[in-house]
Amino acid sequence: MKVSSAACLHFLILAVSTAPSWAASNEIRSICDCSDFESPLFGLCIAFQDLSCPTNPGGPLCVQLAEQYETLAGPGGLPLPGAHGCGVDPVPVCTNTPADCTSLAGGGWVQVRYVPPGNSWHPSRDGLAGTEIYGNQGDPTQSWSINFEKAEPGYDQFLFATGDCARWLVTDVSxxxxxxxxxxxxxxxxxxxxxxxxxxxxxxxxxxxxTEDPWISITDHFTAIHQGNILYGENGYGGYHASNILPNCAGASVYVRKQ
Known part of the structure; x- marks a missing residue:
């Protein structure tokens, strides 16, 4: 049974030799349309090729999971290329309710930059240096930014989080x-x-x-665009980079701390 590309946001790519047995099992619900060049995931389905695809010989075979976030293990089964251990884990559902993220991952965070729900990323163009100052700090209706170093002298870690704290990541400034x-x-x-x-x-x-860089995401950049896992971008960049996450997750913020 073919399904729309929208239903294929979470999938594994399987070697052709193993695909028939997996597809016949109860664990697999459906096979994505191998001729769907419109799918945003098309470019990601290149690890293996389905030579039997009647409408697109040699096209990609994307096998959807029966349970959206279930991890399948078996001969020839591989996670989405570049998922790096996170791509098939549950993607938290955003509540779109503003929340305080300062206690995440051990706490001690200071909020230094914010972009409200909308279809464009931070207006800043300082490459995350934290030198641009604009807006009114704490105002949830507009983009704002304060000087990072003045807010937290010697900061060495970033927390990037959605405004509802549902999706986030921690990394070193370096x-x-x-x-x-x-x-x-x-x-x-x-x-x-x-x-x-x-x-x-x-x-x-x-x-x-x-000038839209750096791009920071929970999963690999191109995968994250369509998963709604991009957590930082600049220069008011729009498109799916922004619209797949900001309107649904109460915007996004940058936090800093010194470990």
Missing amino acids: TVMEAVPYENADKTILSSSCSSIPYEAKWYNRFGKN
């Missing part, structure tokens, strides 16, 4: 703020709303003309 640009690079997340232990996700910080 992980984000490298002296050289990086693109689709593995970066260490110390903990997040889907993992209590460290893991890696692919992020971007390209400097120069890419």
